[in-house]
Amino acid sequence: MSTPSTTVGFQGKPHFQLQVRPAETRDAQDIARIYLQATQDHLATFENFLVTPEERARWVLEHSGKFPLLVAELNGRVLGWASLSPYQVRPHTDGIAELLIYIDRDYRRHGVGRELMRAIQSAARTQGHFKLIGRFLADNDAGRTLCRLTGWREVGVHEKHTALEGRWHDVVLVEYLITENLK
Numbered sequence: 721m722s723t724p725s726t727t728v729g730f731q732g733k734p735h736f737q738l739q740v741r742p743a744e745t746r747d748a749q750d751i752a753r754i755y756l757q758a759t760q761d762h763l764a765t766f767e768n769f770l771v772t773p774e775e776r777a778r779w780v781l782e783h784s785g786k787f788p789l790l791v792a793e794l795n796g797r798v799l800g801w802a803s804l805s806p807y808q809v810r811p812h813t814d815g816i817a818e819l820l821i822y823i824d825r826d827y828r829r830h831g832v833g834r835e836l837m838r839a840i841q842s843a844a845r846t847q848g849h850f851k852l853i854g855r856f857l858a859d860n861d862a863g864r865t866l867c868r869l870t871g872w873r874e875v876g877v878h879e880k881h882t883a884l885e886g887r888w889h890d891v892v893l894v895e896y897l898i899t900e901n902l903k
């Protein structure tokens with residue numbers, strides 16, 4: 721996969737070149753750190769994962785080809801990541817993948833999410849997926865707005881779909897259709 725870079729504006733600073741590239745095992749620690757921030761901020765939709773170093777490294781290795789894991793990097797620092805995983809329904813539907821996208825708490829709202837989204841959508845198109853799905857906590861305004869701005873559609877709301885810290889939360893289901901891959 722190519723390693724496109726883009727110019728992202730950080731408040732009060734000149735524009736920097738953000739590089740989006742496939743993740744490597746050396747990124748596992750950063751991927752877990754950024755995910756953990758989202759769980760602490762009550763923005764992760766489901767339970768913790770990527771807990772042990774072995775799990776983190778294995779998860780990175782599981783993602784390639786049809787199911788990429790991309791990181792956004794600025795001056796050697798990983799600011800966020802986005803992944804596609806098999807859509808876990810029975811029977812398994814080929815051509816549908818599930819999105820995860822997480823940005824470092826200190827670098828949210830600087831355009832990194834939009835750039836990673838663009839890159840993962842492009843990878844999905846190249847890999848032949850015809851649909852991506854995503855799930856967000858219903859009160860995740862950032863996730864919902866980012867999706868709305870990048871061509872996703874809200875399919876519906878699962879009521880009381882995930883229990884986090886003893887409280888039930890509604891979950892929004894979103895989808896992104898890649899019509900040129902529909903056969």
Ligand SMILES: CC(C)(COP(=O)(O)OP(=O)(O)OC[C@H]1O[C@@H](n2cnc3c(N)ncnc32)[C@H](O)[C@@H]1OP(=O)(O)O)[C@@H](O)C(=O)NCCC(=O)NCCS
Pocket residue numbers: 758763764765819820821822823824827828829830831832833834835855856860861862863864865866869
């Ligand atoms: C959702 C998330 C990925 C967005 O990434 P980001 O880098 O902050 O998003 P961007 O800076 O590219 O913002 C794109 C647009 O989304 C909207 N947006 C971003 N953050 C927002 C917020 N907190 N509230 C409302 N809208 C928001 C804005 O319209 C923004 O464009 P603008 O800044 O030009 O107005 C990021 O907030 C995040 O990692 N959140 C925690 C993890 C998560 O919720 N992941 C989704 C579940 S898988």
